[in-house]
Amino acid sequence: MDKESKRSIDIAVQKVLKKAEEENIKTVWDRFEEQLPQCGFSQLGLCCTVCNMGPCRIDPFGEGAQTGICGADSDTIAARNLARKVAAGASAHSDHGRDVAHTLFLLAEGKAHDYQILDKNKLKELAKELEINLDLPEEKIVKEVAWRILMEFGKQQDQLIFIKRAPEKRQNLWKKLGISPRGVDREIVETLHTTNMGVDNDYKNLIKSALKCSLSDGWGGSMIATDLQDIILGSPQPIRGKVNLGVLKEDFVNIVVHGHEPILSEMAVKAAKDPELVKLAKEKGAQGINLAGICCTANEVLMRHGIPVAGNFLHQELAIITGAVEVMMVDVQCIMPALKDVASCFHTKLITTNPKARFPGVEHIEFEPQKAYEVAKKIIRLGVENFSYRNKDRVNIPKQQMDLVAGFTKEIVFRILGGRYRATYRPLNEAIISGRLRGIAGIVGCNNPKQTHDYFHTTLAKELIKNDILVLQTGCSAIASAKEGLLIPEAAKEYAGKGLQEICEAVGIPAVLHLGSCVDNSRILTAASEIIAEGGLGEDISDLPAAGAAPEWMSEKAITIGFYFVASGVYTVFGASPFAVLGSKNVSSYLTKELEELVGARFDFCDDPFKMAKLMIEHIDKKRELLKLKPLMYQ
Amino acid sequence: MKQFVIAGNSAAGISAVEAIRTKDKESKIIVISDEDYPSYCRCLISYYLAGEVGEDKLLYRPENFYKDYNIELILNKKVLRVDPKKNRVILEDKTQLNFDYLLIATGASPKFPDIAGIKKRGVFGFRTIKDVKDIEKILPYTKTACVLGGGLIGLKVAYALHRRNIETKIIIKSRQVLSQILDFEAARFVQKKLEENGIEIIFGQDAVEIIGDGDTKAIKLESGKIIGCSLVIVGKGIIPNIDLVKETNIKFNEGIISNEYMQTNIPNIYTAGDVCESFDITLGTYAINALWPVAIEQGKVAGLNMAGESFKYEGSLGMNSLEFFGLAVVSLGMYRIKENDTSFEELKICDEKRNIYKKLILKNNLLVGGILIGDIRNSGLYLRLIKEKVDVSAIKEKLLAENFSYPVIKDLLKKEKEKIYV
Amino acid sequence: MKRLYYRIDKCLGCRSCEIACAVAHAGEETLFCAIKQKVLPRKKVYFFEGKNFPLSCLHCKEHPCVDACMAGALVYDKEKGLVIHNEERCVGCWICVMVCPYGAIRPDINRKIPVRCDKCKNKDEPACVKACPTTAILWQEEDFLLEVKK
Numbered sequence A: 001m002d003k004e005s006k007r008s009i010d011i012a013v014q015k016v017l018k019k020a021e022e023e024n025i026k027t028v029w030d031r032f033e034e035q036l037p038q039c040g041f042s043q044l045g046l047c048c049t050v051c052n053m054g055p056c057r058i059d060p061f062g063e064g065a066q067t068g069i070c071g072a073d074s075d076t077i078a079a080r081n082l083a084r085k086v087a088a089g090a091s092a093h094s095d096h097g098r099d100v101a102h103t104l105f106l107l108a109e110g111k112a113h114d115y116q117i118l119d120k121n122k123l124k125e126l127a128k129e130l131e132i133n134l135d136l137p138e139e140k141i142v143k144e145v146a147w148r149i150l151m152e153f154g155k156q157q158d159q160l161i162f163i164k165r166a167p168e169k170r171q172n173l174w175k176k177l178g179i180s181p182r183g184v185d186r187e188i189v190e191t192l193h194t195t196n197m198g199v200d201n202d203y204k205n206l207i208k209s210a211l212k213c214s215l216s217d218g219w220g221g222s223m224i225a226t227d228l229q230d231i232i233l234g235s236p237q238p239i240r241g242k243v244n245l246g247v248l249k250e251d252f253v254n255i256v257v258h259g260h261e262p263i264l265s266e267m268a269v270k271a272a273k274d275p276e277l278v279k280l281a282k283e284k285g286a287q288g289i290n291l292a293g294i295c296c297t298a299n300e301v302l303m304r305h306g307i308p309v310a311g312n313f314l315h316q317e318l319a320i321i322t323g324a325v326e327v328m329m330v331d332v333q334c335i336m337p338a339l340k341d342v343a344s345c346f347h348t349k350l351i352t353t354n355p356k357a358r359f360p361g362v363e364h365i366e367f368e369p370q371k372a373y374e375v376a377k378k379i380i381r382l383g384v385e386n387f388s389y390r391n392k393d394r395v396n397i398p399k400q401q402m403d404l405v406a407g408f409t410k411e412i413v414f415r416i417l418g419g420r421y422r423a424t425y426r427p428l429n430e431a432i433i434s435g436r437l438r439g440i441a442g443i444v445g446c447n448n449p450k451q452t453h454d455y456f457h458t459t460l461a462k463e464l465i466k467n468d469i470l471v472l473q474t475g476c477s478a479i480a481s482a483k484e485g486l487l488i489p490e491a492a493k494e495y496a497g498k499g500l501q502e503i504c505e506a507v508g509i510p511a512v513l514h515l516g517s518c519v520d521n522s523r524i525l526t527a528a529s530e531i532i533a534e535g536g537l538g539e540d541i542s543d544l545p546a547a548g549a550a551p552e553w554m555s556e557k558a559i560t561i562g563f564y565f566v567a568s569g570v571y572t573v574f575g576a577s578p579f580a581v582l583g584s585k586n587v588s589s590y591l592t593k594e595l596e597e598l599v600g601a602r603f604d605f606c607d608d609p610f611k612m613a614k615l616m617i618e619h620i621d622k623k624r625e626l627l628k629l630k631p632l633m634y635q
Numbered sequence B: 001m002k003q004f005v006i007a008g009n010s011a012a013g014i015s016a017v018e019a020i021r022t023k024d025k026e027s028k029i030i031v032i033s034d035e036d037y038p039s040y041c042r043c044l045i046s047y048y049l050a051g052e053v054g055e056d057k058l059l060y061r062p063e064n065f066y067k068d069y070n071i072e073l074i075l076n077k078k079v080l081r082v083d084p085k086k087n088r089v090i091l092e093d094k095t096q097l098n099f100d101y102l103l104i105a106t107g108a109s110p111k112f113p114d115i116a117g118i119k120k121r122g123v124f125g126f127r128t129i130k131d132v133k134d135i136e137k138i139l140p141y142t143k144t145a146c147v148l149g150g151g152l153i154g155l156k157v158a159y160a161l162h163r164r165n166i167e168t169k170i171i172i173k174s175r176q177v178l179s180q181i182l183d184f185e186a187a188r189f190v191q192k193k194l195e196e197n198g199i200e201i202i203f204g205q206d207a208v209e210i211i212g213d214g215d216t217k218a219i220k221l222e223s224g225k226i227i228g229c230s231l232v233i234v235g236k237g238i239i240p241n242i243d244l245v246k247e248t249n250i251k252f253n254e255g256i257i258s259n260e261y262m263q264t265n266i267p268n269i270y271t272a273g274d275v276c277e278s279f280d281i282t283l284g285t286y287a288i289n290a291l292w293p294v295a296i297e298q299g300k301v302a303g304l305n306m307a308g309e310s311f312k313y314e315g316s317l318g319m320n321s322l323e324f325f326g327l328a329v330v331s332l333g334m335y336r337i338k339e340n341d342t343s344f345e346e347l348k349i350c351d352e353k354r355n356i357y358k359k360l361i362l363k364n365n366l367l368v369g370g371i372l373i374g375d376i377r378n379s380g381l382y383l384r385l386i387k388e389k390v391d392v393s394a395i396k397e398k399l400l401a402e403n404f405s406y407p408v409i410k411d412l413l414k415k416e417k418e419k420i421y422v
Numbered sequence C: 001m002k003r004l005y006y007r008i009d010k011c012l013g014c015r016s017c018e019i020a021c022a023v024a025h026a027g028e029e030t031l032f033c034a035i036k037q038k039v040l041p042r043k044k045v046y047f048f049e050g051k052n053f054p055l056s057c058l059h060c061k062e063h064p065c066v067d068a069c070m071a072g073a074l075v076y077d078k079e080k081g082l083v084i085h086n087e088e089r090c091v092g093c094w095i096c097v098m099v100c101p102y103g104a105i106r107p108d109i110n111r112k113i114p115v116r117c118d119k120c121k122n123k124d125e126p127a128c129v130k131a132c133p134t135t136a137i138l139w140q141e142e143d144f145l146l147e148v149k150k
Helices: A003-007 A010-020 A028-035 A040-044 A076-108 A122-129 A138-156 A163-164 A166-175 A184-195 A205-234 A262-271 A275-283 A295-305 A312-322 A339-344 A369-390 A412-419 A426-434 A456-468 A476-483 A491-495 A498-507 A521-534 A556-567 A585-599 A609-627 B010-021 B040-052 B129-141 B151-165 B184-196 B292-307 B379-387 B393-398 B406-410 C016-024 C032-035 C064-068 C097-098 C127-131 C144-149
Strands: A239-243 A255-258 A289-294 A309-311 A327-330 A349-352 A402-406 A438-441 A467-472 A512-516 A546-550 A569-576 A604-605 B003-005 B028-032 B073-074 B080-083 B088-092 B096-098 B102-105 B107-109 B144-148 B167-172 B198-205 B207-213 B217-221 B226-228 B231-234 B238-240 B269-271 B275-277 B319-324 B327-333 B342-350 B358-362 B365-371 C001-008 C044-048 C049-053 C073-079 C080-084 C107-108 C113-115 C137-141
Touching: A003 A010, A040 A138, A040 A289, A076 A138, A076 A184, A076 A205, A076 A262, A076 A369, A076 A585, A076 C144, A122 A138, A122 A205, A138 A184, A138 A205, A138 A289, A138 A546, A163 A166, A163 A205, A163 A521, A166 A585, A184 A205, A184 B102, A205 A262, A205 A295, A205 A521, A205 A556, A205 A585, A239 A309, A255 A262, A255 A295, A255 A369, A262 A289, A262 A295, A262 A327, A262 A369, A262 B269, A275 A369, A275 C001, A289 A295, A289 A312, A289 A369, A295 A309, A295 A402, A295 A512, A309 A312, A309 A476, A312 A327, A312 A339, A327 A369, A339 A349, A349 A369, A349 A412, A349 B167, A402 A476, A402 A512, A426 A521, A438 A456, A438 A609, A456 A467, A456 A476, A456 A491, A456 A609, A467 A476, A467 A498, A467 A521, A467 A609, A467 B184, A467 C137, A476 A512, A491 A498, A512 A521, A521 A556, A521 C032, A521 C144, A546 C144, A556 A569, A556 A585, A569 A609, A585 A604, A604 B028, B003 B010, B010 C144, B040 B129, B040 B151, B102 B292, B107 C049, B144 B151, B144 B226, B144 C064, B151 B167, B151 B184, B151 B319, B151 C080, B184 B198, B184 B327, B184 B358, B184 C001, B269 B292, B292 C064, B327 B379, B327 C097, B365 B379, B379 B406, B379 C097, B379 C144, B406 C044, C016 C032, C016 C044, C016 C127, C064 C073, C064 C097, C127 C137, C137 C144
Parallel strands: A255 A289, A255 A327, A289 A309, A327 A349, A438 A467, A438 A546, A467 A512, A546 A569, A569 A604, B003 B028, B003 B102, B028 B073, B102 B269, B144 B167, B144 B231, B167 B198
Antiparallel strands: A239 A402, B080 B088, B088 B096, B107 B238, B207 B217, B217 B226, B319 B327, B327 B365, B342 B358, B358 B365, C001 C137, C044 C049, C073 C080, C107 C113
16 A cells, blocks of 8 residues: 555545645645654553643553642643633634624624525524514514623633533533533633642542533534524535535635534525626636635535535635645634644645734734625635736646535434425434334544544444444534535435435435534534424434544544533544543543543543444443334344 | 784685684784785775865774784785695795695786777776875866766765865766666666756766876766866776685686685685675675675684684675665665565665655565665665564565554564663 | 673663763763763663654674774773673764664764763663662673573
8 A cells, every 4th residue: 555545535535645745845644643642641641731730641561650740640731721621622613613602693783794594494593492472573582682692701600501502411410410501601611720730639529521612512512503603604405516625726726615504604605606706707718716625614605605625624725736725714723733834835825814823924814703705705806816826837627526415403304204295204213213224323523643534434424334333523524425426316325225225315415424623513402402392202412323433533622522412421432543631541431430430421432343243232232222212224 | 823824914814803802802913905005994995085084084893903902913924825734824025924724815906998098197996095005196186077987986985085176077877876786766766866966977988098198187978978088087896815725726717716704715714804705695696795784794704714613604795885876775695686576675765856766676575685765764674674584574665664663573573682671 | 790681671761871881971960060061961761653762872792883993993802701892992973873773873963982881891881770660770790681581
């Protein structure tokens, strides 16, 4: 096997990596190798940099120091480090949610006139949930919703409003355990407080704090982001699209949007069609303007507009290395600092837009919701003007692209199963009860150069659907499956088990459903709650024949997602490498065993996609047995 | 008690003496040199000329070396002739010295082209401290110097003269610098570095005449162009100093031919260093590798065997390390393959932005040579792979990887002398 | 005569030894000074196939670097088992880098001088030994290996 195919299973990636090597451009994979060996103490979670008496390290072989200077042992240090990561991950999604809520507020005040309410039904439903008088005029309702949601972040007492969406049994469990989250900001701050030097020294208590903090993301920040984005930008509907580097077009101005927040990129979609800019592009010798996305910004504009996806996390440098990208416009999260250097090897203009996320020496055009379209247009114009500077001899776009269907939401996906006129979860529940469907699995998360890119995501997805498990995906994981062709309905025939195949054929959906970006993992939580509400599959999410996985994770956000999944009762398997806790036997065993008694779910760590699938299937079968469901229809 | 005579007082000679003394502390050793100095670091004379190294640092061994090693040193006398039948050597002052064992390590001399005016004052080879001192004398009156030849010596002299603020031009017949150790692409890196630093290089030209009345005033090129200069340094290769064996039955070709024990065809006469031809492991033929570390190795083998050991020399190979204006260069073994020769395989990285060029040449999965420019880390590992003829098929793609290191080749090596890991 | 040995199963790749080495060879022996003076560590931890391999000059009994040094800047001290590098005499020709069979002599291109382990000759034991938090670096007499075998 050559170097490139060890790095990624994606032919397009392999091709661009060859080009990168020929042109002496370093990529994330090269930098990973340069980092080796990676520090074992950090990998084990045994390095503590919390206070200035340190840094301290615990000798995992038992010969050297067994406590830090303050006396913290491996359990405290590993748990403290982990809790900090959970808080960091929660802060990212939640701050994203806050920005959307802020936009909604400006919209209500008439200050963000480029936006409007595109999903009025969802607005009404949310208003009802917030017990707002629906007889008020719409702008009043919008303002009230926005204000009430913004208040969720700083709430000092009472639990988050969306907690009520969870099954009652789960809500009670959270209350009993004392992990029912209050204000999003409060939980993040509190967790950070407990990890200070000399505060919480009990690893179990630290993990409990992390669980609570994560719930404020899953049932708070992230859920707010999803719901309000749907209200402002419209709820996704099933939509066709294309994916992989082949979506970049040689004779078009290529604009790539990358990051996580759709508020600006939504305007970029509009601006790319602006007749004035299209005309300018043609004057510059291009056939038009081609917008494509990377990472979760891509998922957002794909779900709502079918904008093509150039790739997932590890594609970000490669898109530029094709030599055909005029502008890469970035917002927040998962944007590699390396982009600046890669872009400097080409004509590509890297443009930052968010005041929170800047690069030294990179052009910054700040996004403000008040001037959204104007800013988007300015950026697209830069791209169009940059087309003349493209060096055609260096352009080499791999041909690879794949069709896909995306745009499933908790509102759409399961109702579709019942047909357009019977919008209910009943058929899905029936399918599981009858044994036609074994269960449901969520595969989410990032890419990581430690692993062969996309191999884990796609292998796991194939294994699961082969075993009649409906797979729900978000984020970079969904893009991996999309590239592999798993998101077209026809793929079910080739890969899915017979039961799942029947369902897919009857309804015309793929066996792997794309639910959106990584904040949209909240859609999985609400869907699970609705399944419980529909009845017949237990009383709590932890009763469901369902499992989750983050096979190629890298971001702190992934840890937080894992935490809120487990805290919500979903058994979750992580690939790549365990959260840095292996240095503490107690913390490791707490996460992988004892948590089950606490929240009805636990973590597992596994570095083989086949084994990972086996673990998830075993878990689902165990849950089926506990529910005394019928045996599987086809086995 | 035996009598060892060592003709030559440089790398090979000294190395042989040191080797003999590890085995034999008693016997008499006589070292003869035609120069006026105790053994010095010949490769450092360009640094000396450049003013980077003082004369005191040129000494290769401490002042009391000859005394400590109980060696009789004869300076300033050339060995005129060897008489193998009578086991003696005749010096230029007719002195005769008997030997039980003789080492011929007389080195080599600069090759001067046969052109008009080559004997004029101001034309020098570059080999000895004396050369430097003679050059030094006319430097105060020199504005421009021409260096003939773009090999190692030529470039090092040019660098030194440049450091002394002399306007320096290098005249090269071929189309590249260092054509004996680098391929064209690699040579471009060195050329660029020299030119960036103000050394002018004229390619595709030879000097056809040295002009001047007694003192050098200018040189004339093939093209007819005349370059005014009062100093000309010739770096157009060397000739082994084999006159002393020419009228004997000691076999020689271009240099004196040695077997794997560094022995000539006469059993008690050995040879080592620039004067000898030995087996080249990458070329697979006999060749002169006139290089300091090769001379050391050969001297050591010769010395051990003269003292009664039976030590086999693994063979020489071309290996050069140099540095110009911060650009490090290493060349090992085979450095260029014939076009369309498919029996070789090339691995290559060429990164002009970072000034890095690395090329390895493989044949049948064995490394036979390479060039490293800009990044010479771990070059000793490549040398080892070449020398030990290690099958590298399993690590081919790792050879030029950023993190190539000893552990990568560790398990492929047949034997390991030092224990490191437990 | 003591030498450095490494227990690879214990090396976690934290590179504390590299940092300690740089510090020990910086003017004021502080981390700040080492960074400011751009002191290169004489030791390096390499990674290969899942394991970490610390490596520095082995002060070999056969020492091709000493033989090859054209400036006479390297001397082997048999009693101490030490290759001594006389920086005053060194001209930075890289010949020792080219012949080191372990790749253990590292070129400091900026300072134009090769860097290599000196066994921290002015200290009671090398700084890397002290710095290793898992005792993966051993500072032992040569015959220690025989005892290990027993």
